[in-house]
Amino acid sequence: xxxxxxxxxxxxxRIRVVGVxxxxxxxxxxxxKDLRSVVKCPWCGFKxxxxxxxxxxxxxxxxxxxxxxxxxxxxxxxxxxxxGERHLEDHPAFEGKMTRxxxxxxxxxxxxxxxxxxxxxxxxxxxxxxxxxxxxxxxVASHRxxxxxxxxxxxxxxxxxxxxxxxxxxxxxxGESLGVVEHRSAKALQGFLVKQGHRWLKGVEVVVTDGSExxxxxxxxxxxxxxxxxxxxxxxxxxxxxxxxxRRRIQRIGDHGERxxxxxxxxxxxxxxxxxLDHLSDDHYVHLIDVLSKDPELWHAWHLVxxx
Numbered sequence: 001x002x003x004x005x006x007x008x009x010x011x012x013x014r015i016r017v018v019g020v021x022x023x024x025x026x027x028x029x030x031x032x033k034d035l036r037s038v039v040k041c042p043w044c045g046f047k048x049x050x051x052x053x054x055x056x057x058x059x060x061x062x063x064x065x066x067x068x069x070x071x072x073x074x075x076x077x078x079x080x081x082x083x084g085e086r087h088l089e090d091h092p093a094f095e096g097k098m099t100r101x102x103x104x105x106x107x108x109x110x111x112x113x114x115x116x117x118x119x120x121x122x123x124x125x126x127x128x129x130x131x132x133x134x135x136x137x138x139x140v141a142s143h144r145x146x147x148x149x150x151x152x153x154x155x156x157x158x159x160x161x162x163x164x165x166x167x168x169x170x171x172x173x174x175g176e177s178l179g180v181v182e183h184r185s186a187k188a189l190q191g192f193l194v195k196q197g198h199r200w201l202k203g204v205e206v207v208v209t210d211g212s213e214x215x216x217x218x219x220x221x222x223x224x225x226x227x228x229x230x231x232x233x234x235x236x237x238x239x240x241x242x243x244x245x246x247r248r249r250i251q252r253i254g255d256h257g258e259r260x261x262x263x264x265x266x267x268x269x270x271x272x273x274x275x276x277l278d279h280l281s282d283d284h285y286v287h288l289i290d291v292l293s294k295d296p297e298l299w300h301a302w303h304l305v306x307x308x
Contacts, residue, residue: 010061010071012093015105021072028067033074039089046082052199053077055088060098060122062105065090068123107136114302144176145196148203152223155231156184167215172208189218212236232308239305240274247273265291273298277306 010017014035021029029299059071077088095103109118110133119129125272151172158165167181167189180194193201201222208229209215219228251266272288273278280288292299 012099015093018074024067026067028064028069029072030069031072031074034076034089035092036089039076039078039087041078041080041083041085043085044080044083046080048078048080048082050079050081051076052079052086058097059094060102060124062099062102102138103132107133141177141179144171145200146179147171148179149173149200150203151206151208152178152204152226153189154189154207154209154219156210156212172206184214186213186218187269188213189215190222193218194223211238236305236308239301239308240289243273243301244270245304246298250295250298266295273302274305 003131010030010032010167012032015032016035018031018033021031023029040047053076055077057073057074057075059073061069061071063069073091073094075088079086079297093099093101097101106118106122106129109121110129112256113121115126115129115133118124119126122129149171153170153172154167155170156167158163165184167184169178169192170176173179179192181188202225204223204226206227206274207218207219207223208231211230211234216228219226247266247270251262251270253263269288269291272284275284277285292302
């Protein structure tokens with residue numbers, strides 16, 4: 001019988017497979033080295049040819065046919081003949097203790113899976129996966145902030161409802177997230193904006209926020225030339241609250257101090273009054289118009305909400 005033989009193709013640029021250390025069902029170890037014969041000295045730019053020593057570095061890679069793959073990188077340390085300094089070689093395919101393609105796969109999985117599940121799948125600790133995802137997100141956010149943002153959206157959200165609030169900044173034209181600022185204070189938001197630099201701030205033409213006084217104070221100085229717009233959601237909610245106040249005042253009949261009594265037609269149509277016009281059926285529309293036409297003030301308040 002002939003012994004089993006295999007050819008390993010890692011599909012990594014500038015990498016040569018030296019040998020296979022372990023080839024098992026659940027584990028694969030491949031020894032690799034860089035194809036370059038010399039590496040430029042980072043201190044003086046000279047190209048030394050003298051190898052001081054070789055270190056074996058374990059690099060985690062994507063699984064091959066379900067087997068957890070580890071690359072044993074024969075990393076050389078050169079001794080420069082020009083300046084006498086020693087330096088280790090680097091490789092663009094490796095990032096820390098893993099390959100870049102494995103790092104990209106982990107970041108991609110983080111969109112769907114929890115950090116604990118990813119750590120269990122690839123055999124890393126929770127802190128290692130979390131640090132990688134956080135570093136990658138900061139890198140992506142930094143790249144997005146280099147682009148011009150003409151319309152900036154600022155809004156708050158809660159990571160833990162009623163306990164921990166943050167401010168989220170978005171590019172309205174691309175929908176990309178530009179950053180998340182802790183808390184919802186003017187100082188935190190203003191500090192984030194100042195860090196982006198004068199050139200980035202100059203490109204912002206419109207800022208959309210809610211009616212928060214803290215946000216208004218935060219953008220007053222760094223984005224003083226931009227137009228400040230209140231988002232439609234909060235504007236509609238304020239007008240709807242005004243409509244409700246008008247309806248509550250008009251529907252009440254009888255003298256104050258007595259048990260309140262309500263006008264039946266106005267009270268029963270209260271939910272129809274705050275419904276969008278295009279969501280009303282024909283019968284509901286006819287009924288609502290008949291109720292509103294009896295009071296000009298209520299009609300005017302309802303008309304303002306529908307215009308928004």
